[in-house]
Amino acid sequence: MIVGIDLGTTNSLVSVWENGAARLIPNSLGDVLTPSCVSVDEDGTILVGRAARERLQTHPDRSVAAFKRHMGSDRTTRLGKRAFRPEELSALILRALKEDAEAALGVPVLEAVITVPAYFSDAQRKATRAAGQLAGLKVERLLNEPTAAALAYGMHLRGSETRFLVFDLGGGTFDVSVLDLFENVMEVRASSGDNNLGGEDFVACLVERFFEEAKVPPHYRNDARFMGRLGAQVERAKRTLSDAPNATVRIVDGATEYRMELDEAALEKHCSALLARLRDPVERALRDAGMPLADLDNIVLAGGATRMPVVRRMVTRMFGRFPACELNPDEVVALGAAVQAGLKSRDAALDEVVMTDVAPYSLGVGIARQLDRNTISSGHFDPIIERNTVIPVSRVKRYSPTSEAQREVDIHVYQGEARMVKDNIELGRLHVALPPGAGVDNSVDVRFTYDVNGLLQVEATLVRTGETSTLLVEGNPGLLTEQEIAERFAALADLKIHPRERLDNRTLLARGERLYQQLRGQSREQMAHAIVRFEQALESQDARIVTPAAAEFRALIEHVERHSHLLPDD
Structure with a gap:
């Protein structure tokens, strides 16, 4: 079984393509949104989702959120006695979603299509795939979030011909994609974004x-x-x-x-x-797509942050029209991931749907430029695959040594848009030995091949001899190696995770603890007594005692939350 997963900064969702339609799968609490939060209880047990989110206030040293922003880095977060990498925290969220899907579908879930921001770097994409491996999922396909939203929107308008822009503002990232939909072909014309805006x-x-x-x-x-x-x-x-x-x-x-x-x-x-920062990626995407604003038929909103009226007003002013709101912006990316999962599993209902995507960044090499007969300037970036080129793609360029005596070439591979390589991201290096005797005629053809899963292959071929060297860009500094992934997978497997059937009660306790900290006086004392009574009920491990106690405790919490305007902190 293949599922679709929207691994979000604030919330995550899991979905499935079933009976010719995309369907969201609720978690153990009955919610389709699972907060992307992790907390470690005092006994070392891992809490994921809403229970962890409730503890962000009461146990800030043992709880964490918004770690998606650190994917692709070697940053660690200490929760209790253990330090976690961003991939491991994301893996705990993915594992919880996997278990929710297995409980709902009644079959093992072995593979997932995971969505990522269109503007995620190579390192961030590799880290996301590693998180899937740590969660026990096969992740062959990473899907750009605005492309996923477009797929969901395309199913909504199946058979239509339209040009539209996806404006995807989530909890931590902002993406824009311009798309064409015609005869069930979904073509991404251009993508842009900001990984640090949400x-x-x-x-x-x-x-x-x-x-x-x-x-x-x-x-x-x-x-x-x-x-x-x-x-x-x-x-x-x-x-x-x-x-x-x-x-x-x-x-x-x-x-x-x-x-x-x-x-x-x-x-x-x-x-x-x-709000001003939202404009530049929109203008860049339209410019790269070669599409004037007037040619757009619609604007599609995705991401929970687009619910803010101030954002919707800005979008309306920017485009001179109201955006499309037929689909829930919190759910549209996950629904699109389910469509892609259906495409990957070759579901008959999706046979006629064709999807194209683009490279979000330019990919190239570092070169030296001859300024005059005696001056060479190094450190320049030369793109081989330009951003927003339709993928999969293969492109080649020829380069020559800078001197007669040169006996080797180091090809440095970069990702980015800056003129100088120092301002771009290095992805890898390929060393090529040059045969003696030909001097500057020792030209090298450098071929970049980039596929839909974000995998870049670099080939360097000596023009004189035909000898080829190959670099498969799979790792980046700070990313986990395959051996490290295996070791951390084993370590995560040993962690105690609160079981689904007990998570509801653990979430209730966390909500009660949070409210206790907000209350004062007699109300606070009453909440303390209620927490103690519920903990005693849980100690009995008797469903005949726990079930009515949970109902009573939940009713008290919901009463207090409904009257939250009376709380001192509100």
Whole structure:
């Protein structure tokens, strides 16, 4: 069984192509959105999803979110006694989604199509594939997120002919793709984006504003619990503004209250720099596609951050029309991943659907340029495959030594758009020995072959002899080797994961602990007694006791959350 997975910065989803349609699979709590959060309990047990998200405020030193942004790096996060790489944290999310899918489908899930931001680098894509391996999944296909959204949208408009732009603003990344849909052929014309722009940045911007406007002492920036509570309050206020004209960010610490009033105009003003950053990738994608704005038939929104009215208004002003809202922006990427899973499994209902994609970055080599007879300038970037070239693709260029005495050539492979190689990302090196006697006539043909899974093969062929050297760009500095993946897979397999049937109760406890920290006085005492009673019920391990106790505890929590405007922190 192949599933589709949207591995998001804020939330993740799993889907399947079944009976001729894409379907989202709910987790053990009945939600299709699983928060991309991981926490380690005091006994070393791993919590994933909503239970972990609830603990971000109460146990900030044992909980983590938004680690997708660090994929492709060697950064580690310590939770309890153990340090985790971004691939391992992502693998825990993927494993939870895999188990949810297996429980719902009743069959083993061995393979997945995982979506990634279109502008993810080579290293980030390799790290995502490694995370899938660590979760016990075969990941042959990585699918660009806006392309996935386009697939879902294409199924929605099957048989139509249209040109449209996908505006995908998620929790941590921003992607734009321009597409053509005609006769069931989905062609990506161009992609662009910003890997460091998303809903999390709007929250961070408002947190900074809160410190200024509410005159919060700077030492609170080092208080993990305070920052966790503030981040949650800002996120809640941001969501409130989607349905209400104003919201309040309010934190009570001891006898001191810190408050900031927020409305749409203030949000737009505070985050104007972020909104401005959304324009450049849109303009670049349209320019690369050679398509004027007037030729677009529609704008498709994807990613949870596009729910913000301030973003939708900006999109409407930018394009001079209202965007398409037929599909849920939180779910559209996962639905498209299910379509791709169906295509990969060769489902008969998708036989007539053809999908093309493009290379998100330019790929090339470092060269030296002859400025005059006596001056050579090195470190220049020469693209072999330009960004937004339709893939799969194979391109070749010929290069010559810079001197008669040169006996070898080091071919440095880079990814990026900058003129100088120092400003791009090095992917690998290929050493070629030159035969003696030919001097500058020892030309080398360098061929780049790039496939739909983001795998780059580099071939260097000596023109005189036909001898070929090959480099398969699979690893990057800081990424896990196959041996390290195997070792970490074994280590992750030994971790205790809260079972699905107990996760609901663990999530209830985490919600109760979070509310206890927000309450004061008699209400706080009542919540403490309720938590103790529920823990005693769980200790009995008797379903006849646990089930009614859970229902009673859940009712109390939901009552308190419904009246959250009475909480001191709200």
